[in-house]
Amino acid sequence: MRMTPVDFRAMASFLAVTFLAAGVLGAVQPATGIPVEVIQLTQFGPALGVGVAAMLWPGRVRALLTGGLPGRGGRGVLLIVTAPLIIVVSAGAYAALSGEVRFTRPDAPFALIASAQLIGACGEEIGWRCFLQPLLRTRFGPLAASVAVGIVWGVWHVQVFAQHPVYAGAFLLAAVSMSVVMGWALEGARASKLLFAGGFHALINLGMLLFMDEESGTVLPMVLFGVSCLMAAGVWTWLSAGRGWATAAAPAKLTAIMEDVR
Template identity: 30%
Template structure:
């Protein structure tokens, strides 16, 4: 079925309302520049501090045993989350903000998607380490198991809410509307990976001990895992809660279980395993869905999956109506 269509909410004629600002004319480009720029600027003090390059003798306060909450989280909130809010407000006004926030409440999806995000993918992450463990595997401690739920909650309200309202809630629907699912993943995956790159100059990325290839392997993982994220987002009717849990479920499993179960494995080796599995999953999904990745607008449209439009109707974001489809 083609994407939902409706007349423009700002006029009674169905014609496009005038676009008078840069964010309205180029929302995706504006978001990308702001998401990267605001985060990178905010991260400069942390990268220059002893937590990174060590050229500025300023120590950030530690919370829960790490300074990343005070040194990195503010930049993450300013970047994807802050940019998505600002560009949506400038480009689409209150109706756009309602659609943007509305996806956060699309939690009424079949239970199997929550099982995939909370059990299936984390279990796969754990099993990914077995071929690279060299036989050094041990059962998780009681402390690690107890920390799973609190860790997930912390990740949800830090990493999850700082990133996903930007990458998946704002950027992905717009990119798919314009370029189709294949074009969207080709743009969003590298953008998501690039956003992380300055952090490899800090303790987040293992500086100064990380091998030069680790950012490249991480980028491969991010780009391919974005394909999985896109498929899940589309198949759940653009449910942001499931996307959040899928993202932070991977992070939380690594943070709480990985070092506990694989004490002899380095972060670089871990990322190699994750990148391989994620690449295989992305290829399988692309082949199985013929590049559609569950996007409704890709069915029955012209080659390449780009949704067709008409001159008399304004195509809005797929699934932008309140509630689930």
Template identity: 35%
Template sequence: MTSLLKKSPAVSYCIITFLLSGLLLLLHFVFPAAGGYSVSFPQYAPTLGALVFCLLTGNPAAFTDILKRLRPQRAHLKWYACAVLLPVSLIALSALPLPMLELRYQPWGGDARFYILNIIFMLFGCFGEEIGWRGFLLPALQKRFSPFAGSLIIGTVWGVWHINFSYGILGFLLFTITTIELSAIMAWIYNQTSGSVLAMGIFHLLLNICSRLWLWGRFGVTLYAVQAAVFGIACVIILVISRKDFFRRPYLTEREESHAL
């Protein structure tokens, strides 16, 4: 079993994560009110999947290394700023044309307790995803593929994992396109920070918070189409700027190269 897992780590990890996601989803039937505070139990499956994979393959040190990449590094301060400004800008730009498309602003909120609890649970949930998606799966993919190809794969997996059929097949396809685009943007920051999981968690958290604040009540096919266009433009700019590295196959960060020696 160990040799099978090691032979196809990315595929094995995805299978483990999807199985764990299904099990964790059952908790929402036990705690139905949790969703009202941005609690999503399956968000912890990507991290648990990475932990289970590392334990099954007899390499718990690999999971410890992922956790070490949560530490802030002074050399990456400008990229942490990028991880803050980019998601805020992307969501703001996505919100701008919505009133012209007859999607009026709807406030998301309640009292101070509501905001505090939601942000806390979003914080844990976003990092619960990123320790797995970008901490484990992305570097595993980049050992075989370019960042561009890796982004296509992880973005597709990420989109399918959300099982977002609330707005039909078209809504699901558009949503998955946005997760692919976001994966490319995040891979760019990830590689510029030598694999910072902290930067990935910050990006994801700000994306979710801004989506709640500025897009609440307007999710659907129209919004996903707008986001696909906005995120797509950002992707094209990044691909042009970093085309040499983004299409290099395989791609290892400085940290991964040192471990490979």
């Protein structure tokens, strides 16, 4: 169950294109006139990374994207439910501590923002949870693979590190924790994983936009959000690892599929 040189090259190509494309897309967005509250073009960096990897190694990328294990729709539904719970806990804790209820009314129509956020989230998740997660899963367990993806995902939001160090640390904690949640929820999933991962991601983004004022750089809301995500990750880990929800055979089966393609 070790990664082949081809898999390392595919991962390196994906990451290089993902980071480079995100930088370029972020630089050109002001010229497009598209408001960042509607969608951030950087979100399509991972999709472009997968596209390049697919052109170079089509069989292996197809195997990773489609998977080879029976899906579990029930966990996907629980994943979708987890997103608003994280926001409720975060916003509720902030209101209790500060006496202020945060709500940001968007300038653009909400239906447009919600649709665009789902598209953008899927543009990210086809790379993070549909490609990189199963690729690392051929070598590591579900928790280790999810943590690794979460770290890369968090660091990819490089603009966050221009904020206060505590804000940046809390964001990184949230990214890793959400990656763990999605990793457990999508363990063994097949075609439905993009929709569930994108739905969870979009709901989180919408909740942060409306109730957490994520772009302000204020430390306390981000800290509370990070702690809420960590709590969710703890519950999912307890349910998945502690109660036998994990799919222990996933690496062997997926590795066998990968070995049959080039």
